[in-house]
Amino acid sequence: GENVEQHPSTLSVQEGDSAVIKCTYSDSASNYFPWYKQELGKRPQLIIDIRSNVGEKKDQRIAVTLNKTAKHFSLHITETQPEDSAVYFCAAPLAGSGNTGKLIFGQGTTLQVKP
């Protein structure tokens, strides 16, 4: 089945620096890759997603890149701010689920942005 690996598990950066989180997936049929931000005790919030027909997508300080050949995708946060501190999860559709919202999640990355 689908397997999603996420690295690093923790990331500490200085305010204003960039942060990059990487994920790899195993199912070559996957075509939807979301990134979620989760604050303590709260629901995951979708921050950006990418579909397999594009290689990069940007939304202000956040960008996601996708390499379908290598089966990996990355989250890039520029000009980090303390409020970016949270746990970030990548996800991919479960193998055979038909990309219907049934997701398998990476292990999560705890991002700490130091003021």
Added chain:
Amino acid sequence: GAVVSQHPSWVICKSGTSVKIECRSLDFQATTMFWYRQFPKQSLMLMATSNEGSKATYEQGVEKDKFLINHASLTLSTLTVTSAHPEDSSFYICSAPPRGGTEAFFGQGTRLTVV
């Protein structure tokens, strides 16, 4: 975006009792909803898929007789944790994609504590 509401936000119950958690899609219809469990400092693990009008499908290792799922309508799915034990204490989160959609919208989550 679409709104998914989950109730209750938190619940404390005694060992051996059952607890019901509701997941509602407020402004869209969802033929499918997903239930996840998240232990502290861990990722979201898919438990089961709730299907309107048919039986739920469970992921490997999830006991269907312990975690009863009922998808009563196109906007409501319920998860009942039966004969709860302390090891069932966790954060339970539902998600629902709008019909035909890929993006998953999450409920607020339910913090279950079994004492």
